[in-house]
Amino acid sequence: MRRISLVTGAAGGIGRALIAELSGRGDRVIAVDLPGSGVLDLPGVTAFECDLSDEPQILTLWRTLDALGLAVGLLVNNAAMGPTMAPTTRTDLAHFRLTLRTNVNGPFLMAREAARRMPKGGAIVNTASLAGVLGNPCRNAYAASKAALISMTRSLACEWAARGIRVNAIAPGYVRTPMVAALEAEGKADLSAVRRRIPMGRLARADEMASAIGFLGSPEARYVTGAILGVDGGWMSFNQPGDAHPPADAVPAAEITRPAAPESPRRVVITGAGTGIGAAIAARFHGGGDHVVLLDRDAEAVAARAAELGEGAQAIPCDVTRDEEIADAFARIGAVDVLVNNAAIADPFTPGLEQDFAALDRTLSVNLTGAFACAQAAIPAMTAGRGVIVNLGSIAGLVPMAPRHPYGASKAGIDILTRCLAAELGPMGLRTATVAPGYIRTPGVAALEADGRVDTAQIRRRIPMGDLGRPEDIAEAVFFVASPAASYVNGTLLSVDGGWNAFGSAGDASDRA
Incomplete structure (x- = not known):
């Protein structure tokens, strides 16, 4: 019987890569994203629109899944509001509250409803961020929400281990997604400087996040719970002044396209x-x-x-x-x-x-x-x-x-x-x-x-x-x-x-x- 995997934020860069990853593992994928996000147009999935900052919409989503007989075996809480890059004194409190509702309350409610229904062997994987581990100026709401999500990952893992449900998270660094592209276009991110700060010298591809989530949600990770897996190209490992990598003359090829797998045995x-x-x-x-x-x-x-x-x-x-x-x-x-x-x-x-x-x-x-x-x-x-x-x-x-x-x-x-x-x-x-x-x-x-x-x-x-x-x-x-x-x-x-x-x-x- 095919496992059913539910992915939130499915219309975005990592979300689409997750659909490919989990479908490639043989899962039936339920794709969830905001109204107007284009999620309903995604091929090969069962799609629903839902605003994760709104509790009634989340509860309605799960009642709909129940009525359709869709039992979720893997939940990937991937949806999030990105950083505004606003100084503290100019941060809009309404936006701060909305960020927390979307990035913390929403994943918690999704996890709670999933855990109420999951049989033993179920898994939940949250998409956190290095912003929840390391301090970043002008990212107060986003960073605080991701730190909260990391803590919640650990506490839920401990509570639900007895139910046979594992809860883990990845902490991505910079990923080449539409969200990051928008920050660059608005002058809020200098990607050439970012590449110099990463020992591997490039941003990640969305499929690299998806494959890490795919592993954490798989039976191969059956003894992994409460783990926060950094997927950052070495960002957290670099701790000195200067550049971690020489400047790149152009966008590195591996940032755009997955390199071919080795043909010969290692x-x-x-x-x-x-x-x-x-x-x-x-x-x-x-x-x-x-x-x-x-x-x-x-x-x-x-x-x-x-x-x-x-x-x-x-x-x-x-x-x-x-x-x-x-x-x-x-x-x-x-x-x-x-x-x-x-x-x-x-x-x-x-x-x-x-x-x-x-x-x-x-x-x-x-x-x-x-x-x-x-x-x-x-x-x-x-x-x-x-x-x-x-x-x-x-x-x-x-x-x-x-x-x-x-x-x-x-x-x-x-x-x-x-x-x-x-x-x-x-x-x-x-x-x-x-x-x-x-x-x-x-x-x-x-x-x-x-x-x-x-x-x-x-x-x-x-x-x-x-x-x-x-x-x-x-x-x-x-x-x-x-x-x-x-x-x-x-x-x-x-x-x-x-x-x-x-x-x-x-x-x-x-x-x-």
Whole structure:
């Protein structure tokens, strides 16, 4: 049975790209936009006019869907009023209120009505904005509304996880849409200056937003909820004076047209690939037709994994704390398209007053320095427009966990390392991303449980989705951020944690046993 997906703001640039994306995934699309927007003329969709600032119109829309027997499985809250770029003292309060009603109240009511009807497995994805994350002058109403939408995404994700409904958002940077074109035409945006501020040197295409939303709304993202995925070309990763990218002589071709997909298989290098998450990542890329190179210090385990995968899989024993082994491995590998820095060790759960220098150094050497050393070796072997580095972070790097001081520190370092690389490598045509797992059912977690260091029953209660994730959940996220579908994801962190990082209340996040 075809899933029914409802897209608001469907007549705009991102909206039309969403129709193509979701239709391409086999969904039946319901398109919603303002009266007079042209939504009723869109081909291949079931279309309705609705002003999302008006509660009676929203309720009428859902009653109509009920009468037609249209059960929505995915809601994409994409509609929004754009920024006016007015100084605070000249901002019209009526317009401020209208912006909040459209960009916050409307998505909330749409989500509420959808959640009342959705079966388990439903998903809601909101289109937020970097304006809701970083301060921008003269965009008070728009920025505040997008920050509110981001907060609401997280809180609804925590509340509705028990209903089997996931809620996520993307935070786009500058996208080449009619809205942005209008700002440029009115002299409110200098797109040449914008391009210089983005490490990738260009604005995004609407299809790049649609593909990110498509992933978050898909079964492949089944353990992703409460996540805010930045899709900004590296904007948030650049933090210094001057330009992030040399000036462009003309509008970059990739800003207008999606580049052709690579015809040849990619060469994907995965560290720590002998077991657990690393082995699952290797299997996902291999299943996607890529040539995979598995690195692990356990020669026997990594050889066994490569043998299981068969043709197109290569095992190389490598300890990422040994510089000479890294150099030898990458010399044997040759060209690299994707590097996945997964190798890591857990810390000893020792109180800070009892931890010594050697234990701290060992954790940092594997988890952080090892990742940097592998990136350093891989970058010269990467091709512009094709090379991607994916680093595995952790919820422990976002919300520190005592007494896991070395592990949390190493994973926090991974996140900022990813961002530093994004700012540096973006102009070279290379991308980076971090995937931050929550608690995942791996041999490592099983060992911690056996040693009495973690209580999985207590952990489940702390996770809004009520259970640990699977290695395959991380593999799907890594595969996505490394794919051409994530071509404008750069320097971004994607949490795959069942809502752990979104939960900020006291008590249990879930009542599941």
